[in-house]
Amino acid sequence: MKTYVDHINYQVTDLDRISALMRQLGYVEIRRTEHHGGAVEMKNPAQPELVLEFTLIRDGEKPGFNxxxxxxxxxxxxxxxxxxxxxxxxxLHFSSGSGRYITNFKDPDGNKWQITC
Incomplete structure (x- = not known):
């Protein structure tokens, strides 16, 4: 089985603000979706296989790594x-908001991880 890191998700309070900040580091916006209340996906042309995904925080959530x-x-x-x-x-199920087939798992410490194909 071949695995790779598809994306890293961070929850933020403002998609436009994080997008502007990441552009200063050389990232480009590749798409916006409506899942999780709003999301922006960005890539660095020097490392195009890895996506940084930023989603809006919802009630009871905190900004940061998801x-x-x-x-x-x-x-x-x-x-x-x-x-x-x-x-x-x-x-495994289709997420219409992100356009991906996904499922989740938790590690022994209870942290959330995701799988897509």
Whole structure:
């Protein structure tokens, strides 16, 4: 199974402000979506395979790190993980807001991680 880091998600209070800040570091905005109340995805042309995703905080949430998402080659890889007892917290499902198939898992310390294919 081949895995890679697909994106890193941070929750913020203002998408335009974080986008402007990241542009100063050389990142470019690649898309905005409506999921999680609003999101912006950005890439650095020097490292185009990695996406930084910023989502708006919602009630009860705090700004800052939310999760890292690992990309897998396909649904079969996710099914193999599930069959092996990997601690997925739900089934692979399509997120219409982000346009990705995703599922989550928690590490032994209770931190959220995500998988997409």
């Amino acid at each position: 999760h890292i998402c690992f990309g897998l080659e396909g649904e079969q890889d996710v099914a193999s993980l599930k069959a092996s007892g990997f601690p997925l917290t739900g089934d």
